[in-house]
Amino acid sequence: MINLGILISGRGSNMESILNFLKENAIADVCPKIVISSKPEAEGLKKATKFGIPTKVVSNNLKGWDYDKEIVNVLQKYEVNPENGLVCLAGYMRLLSPEFVRTYKMRIMNIHPSLLPSFPGLNSQKKALDYGVKVTGCSVHFVDEGLDSGPIIAQKHVIVSDNDTYETLSDRILEQEHILYPYCVKLFSERRLLVEGRKVVIT
Known part of the structure; x- marks a missing residue:
């Protein structure tokens, strides 16, 4: 059994897609335990409550590991442990401390709106438009101590149209x-992800 914790900061649409997928497909090996938000006004908190998932807000002025220790304490209170847990970042707008990443090594996933390693960080859709790429997309990766630099699990491409705006491209991504994030959670639950250095092999 994989105990799932989801970290959010906003509307939680990727969180919602994961929870819907687990519910509709009856994935018995994944149990959503807790949704934690860095912002008390996050829309995703209400969505999580509708799914019957406990929620917690951790909002303070602490930084780095001082802040993340509180997140880890909540995760472990709800049995999302390094041995049996998976932590999904879903629009979570804080950088994780190295200590947090090491505690949950290769058990933290993130989704990013570009085909990494292109356009890491914020405003990736705008960067893609400004650069003039013809194809962009999204990537799910394990989180390491860098910025959007962990081993890539899976990607989906999106064609960039000549008349795309930031909004239209963002919506299609x-x-x-x-689609991609729930699929990767399922692969993890089936123990089909083998990390070999920077490469993730789907078995």
Whole structure:
């Protein structure tokens, strides 16, 4: 059994896609335990409550490991442990401390709106448009101590149209995110992800 913790900061649409997928497909090996938000006004908190998932807000001025220790304490209170847990970042707008990453080594996933390693960080859709790429997309990766630099699990591509705006491109990428992220959670629950250095092999 994989105990799932999800970290959010906003609307939680990727969180919602994961929870819907688990519910609709009756994935018995994954048990959502807790949704933690860094912001008390996050829309995703209400969505999580509708699924019957406990929620917690950790909002303070602490930084780095001082802040993340509180997150880890909540995760472990709800049995999302390094031995049996998976932590999914879903629009979580804080950088994780190295201590947090090492505690849950290769058990933290993130989704990013570009084909990594291109356009890491914020505003990836705008960067893709400004650069003039013809193809972009989204990537799910394990989190390491760098910025969007962990081993890539899976990607989906999105064609960039000549008349795309930031909004239209972001919407099409988000549609693919909602497909890709639940798929990667399922692969993890089936123990089909083998990390070999920077490469993730799907067995």
